[in-house]
Amino acid sequence: MAKPKLSAEQWDIICFAEQYWRENGFFPSFPEIAQETGIPVNRLESIIFEPIVKKNLEIRGIDWDIDRPQGESKASEKRTGKAKRLSDIQLATVATILNPADRRSLTQKLESLGVSPGTYAGWKKSKVFMDYMNSQGSSLFGEFMPEMENVLVKKATEGNIPALKFAFEVSGRYRPNQGEDLVNVKMLIIQLIEVIQRHVKDPITLQAIANDIRAIQDGSNSEIRSLPS
Numbered sequence: 434m435a436k437p438k439l440s441a442e443q444w445d446i447i448c449f450a451e452q453y454w455r456e457n458g459f460f461p462s463f464p465e466i467a468q469e470t471g472i473p474v475n476r477l478e479s480i481i482f483e484p485i486v487k488k489n490l491e492i493r494g495i496d497w498d499i500d501r502p503q504g505e506s507k508a509s510e511k512r513t514g515k516a517k518r519l520s521d522i523q524l525a526t527v528a529t530i531l532n533p534a535d536r537r538s539l540t541q542k543l544e545s546l547g548v549s550p551g552t553y554a555g556w557k558k559s560k561v562f563m564d565y566m567n568s569q570g571s572s573l574f575g576e577f578m579p580e581m582e583n584v585l586v587k588k589a590t591e592g593n594i595p596a597l598k599f600a601f602e603v604s605g606r607y608r609p610n611q612g613e614d615l616v617n618v619k620m621l622i623i624q625l626i627e628v629i630q631r632h633v634k635d636p637i638t639l640q641a642i643a644n645d646i647r648a649i650q651d652g653s654n655s656e657i658r659s660l661p662s
Contacts, residue, residue, distance in 0.1 A: 439485060445472075446470055454493075460496075493551060494556040519561065526542075531573055586600065
């Protein structure tokens with residue numbers, strides 16, 4: 434039996450919806466589709482609900498019934514409280530991709546789930562999907578912090594120089610840019626004094642400012658010993 438083909442109207446809706454979805458991250462409103470395709474609004478919902486249209490949208494990772502703007506039909510009213518829910522395959526995809534113990538490539542993970550790269554790319558345009566994936570990724574980072582710190586310590590104690598250097602940087606015992614920071618502080622002080630000297634002409638006030646700056650330097654940075662005359 435031959436597979437049903439998309440009609441010209443169906444294909445027009447799908448093409449416009451896909452472009453809009455990829456540019457904006459959500460499904461276009463029915464008035465926008467009607468304006469673009471010339472198909473009356475009262476016919477659009479019945480066309481989009483047709484199995485062949487829904488299937489072609491799903492292949493592209495597009496779920497119009499979740500990400501379509503609210504308040505356009507009775508169907509949209511049912512999305513209250515459920516509009517942010519992902520499908521079981523989307524939840525499984527996020528869990529599989531973010532599993533650090535699973536060493537397979539992204540392509541292999543998607544193949545094992547029966548998800549095409551195109552479908553996954555379409556899901557990533559959905560704010561609902563990406564918000565969930567980002568939140569799970571951030572949570573995962575915190576959950577595995579002890580394991581990551583353990584790996585760092587293990588590498589450092591084995592004599593791995595980059596790991597040793599990074600461990601000391603994290604602990605605050607090694608600051609490779611400290612010398613550069615001191616030079617920057619010296620230059621800033623000199624520039625500030627030059628500005629003060631251009632605008633303050635009273636020698637007594639200048640001397641008082643210089644004395645105060647010397648006192649600050651002596652108390653906070655013993656390496657800076659002189660000021661410009």
